[in-house]
Amino acid sequence: MKELLMVKYAPEIFLKGLNKGSFERKLKKNIEKVLADVKYELITDSGRWFIYSENLEKVVEKVKKVFGIAEVCVVSQIERDFNLICEEALRQISDSGYKTFKVETNRANKSFPGTSQEISSKLGAYILSNIENIQVDVHNPECILNVEIREDAYVYSKRNKAVGGMPYETNGSTLLLLSGGIDSPVAGYLMARRGVKINAVYFHSHPYTSERAKDKVKELARLLKEYTGSLRLFIVPFTDIQMEIIEKCPDDELTIIMRRFMAAIANNLAEKHKIQSLTTGESIGQVASQTMEGLVVSSDAASIPIFRPLIAMDKVDIMDIARQIGTYETSILPYEDCCTIFVPKHPKTKPILGLIKNSESKLDVEKLINDSVENAEIIDI
Numbered sequence: 001m002k003e004l005l006m007v008k009y010a011p012e013i014f015l016k017g018l019n020k021g022s023f024e025r026k027l028k029k030n031i032e033k034v035l036a037d038v039k040y041e042l043i044t045d046s047g048r049w050f051i052y053s054e055n056l057e058k059v060v061e062k063v064k065k066v067f068g069i070a071e072v073c074v075v076s077q078i079e080r081d082f083n084l085i086c087e088e089a090l091r092q093i094s095d096s097g098y099k100t101f102k103v104e105t106n107r108a109n110k111s112f113p114g115t116s117q118e119i120s121s122k123l124g125a126y127i128l129s130n131i132e133n134i135q136v137d138v139h140n141p142e143c144i145l146n147v148e149i150r151e152d153a154y155v156y157s158k159r160n161k162a163v164g165g166m167p168y169e170t171n172g173s174t175l176l177l178l179s180g181g182i183d184s185p186v187a188g189y190l191m192a193r194r195g196v197k198i199n200a201v202y203f204h205s206h207p208y209t210s211e212r213a214k215d216k217v218k219e220l221a222r223l224l225k226e227y228t229g230s231l232r233l234f235i236v237p238f239t240d241i242q243m244e245i246i247e248k249c250p251d252d253e254l255t256i257i258m259r260r261f262m263a264a265i266a267n268n269l270a271e272k273h274k275i276q277s278l279t280t281g282e283s284i285g286q287v288a289s290q291t292m293e294g295l296v297v298s299s300d301a302a303s304i305p306i307f308r309p310l311i312a313m314d315k316v317d318i319m320d321i322a323r324q325i326g327t328y329e330t331s332i333l334p335y336e337d338c339c340t341i342f343v344p345k346h347p348k349t350k351p352i353l354g355l356i357k358n359s360e361s362k363l364d365v366e367k368l369i370n371d372s373v374e375n376a377e378i379i380d381i
């Protein structure tokens with residue numbers, strides 16, 4: 001008997017028809033990347049992927065985070081023999097102290113005698129006659145004993161949910177507007193999870209925002225990198241622009257004009273670096289600048305699409321995801337943010353595009369944008 005990891009990938013990949021092969025290849029490469037410092041062997045058995053390693057625990061932890069993988073299970077591999085299957089099943093269940101169970105059989109190898117149903121019943125009966133105080137419960141069992149019959153037989157009773165989604169770098173690219181807050185790292189994670197390659201941009205208002213605020217964003221980028229393998233972060237100097245706006249535009253339009261600059265600069269950077277879209281952590285109604293009117297007016301400043309994966313989510317649910325993915329603790333560290341430093345007392349919640357553009361005509365928008373794009377610092381995390 002040998003223990004190994006069975007990797008089940010997201011069912012959506014099976015729906016990819018002719019593209020399935022390229023999704024699988026990408027997924028395999030991404031697994032190889034996260035396992036670069038582990039000794040292992042990846043093998044396939046009629047469409048299933050298995051990983052052998054001396055250090056299975058570490059492999060489980062790493063592979064669970066690979067986008068496109070739905071589940072990972074530590075399985076026992078044995079010869080395709082019903083008596084050996086019974087023995088192994090008994091070993092797994094009697095160790096665990098479960099009171100109820102059911103057997104699920106997948107008979108991929110049709111040369112094995114009996115239907116899946118018959119194998120499950122026979123194996124269930126064997127377990128019932130060998131363990132006291134255990135019952136079959138087909139609706140809500142404490143333990144599902146899985147048997148897969150392929151070239152070999154595989155028996156397992158514990159399943160680990162993995163991140164799901166689509167293999168990273170199979171669905172284009174986006175530039176994430178990454179602040180130090182709770183929302184934007186979650187937005188980036190959700191896009192990456194759908195296979196979109198993530199780059200990030202942070203608008204830094206030195207000296208109003210400190211070096212530590214910048215470090216916080218770098219740390220958030222590093223945390224996102226644990227899922228993506230690599231990540232490019234652009235740091236854009238934003239102070240001059242903010243000063244110009246404060247000096248020349250009405251106080252209550254400060255936030256919305258700032259947002260439009262962020263969108264326009266990000267748009268510019270994205271085009272320069274062949275990135276196809278923008279992503280923000282905005283959610284409708286969350287703060288004064290995230291009204292429908294505000295979002296419409298800020299969207300107008302970019303010509304490429306702006307994706308807002310959190311748009312219809314409640315803050316508590318966003319916070320839950322932040323905790324799950326490990327960014328929450330860093331996000332709540334108390335450092336200044338460029339948007340909280342220059343907050344007008346009564347920001348416009350229903351900006352009108354024409355009026356905002358009129359205010360912006362007092363600024364040399366093009367030069368301000370080009371200067372900050374030119375002076376952007378590039379950090380490969």
Ligand code: ATP
Binds near residue numbers: 287339
């Ligand atoms: P977050 O928690 O992501 O900071 P928030 O709820 O604080 O979001 P805002 O501060 O209004 O909301 O920002 C809305 C979005 O604008 C952010 O999610 C982020 O995508 C972008 N953003 C805000 N400030 C910055 C910044 N300094 N650099 C890069 N992007 C920013």
Ligand code: MG
Binds near residue numbers: 179180181337339
């Ligand atoms: Mg913020």
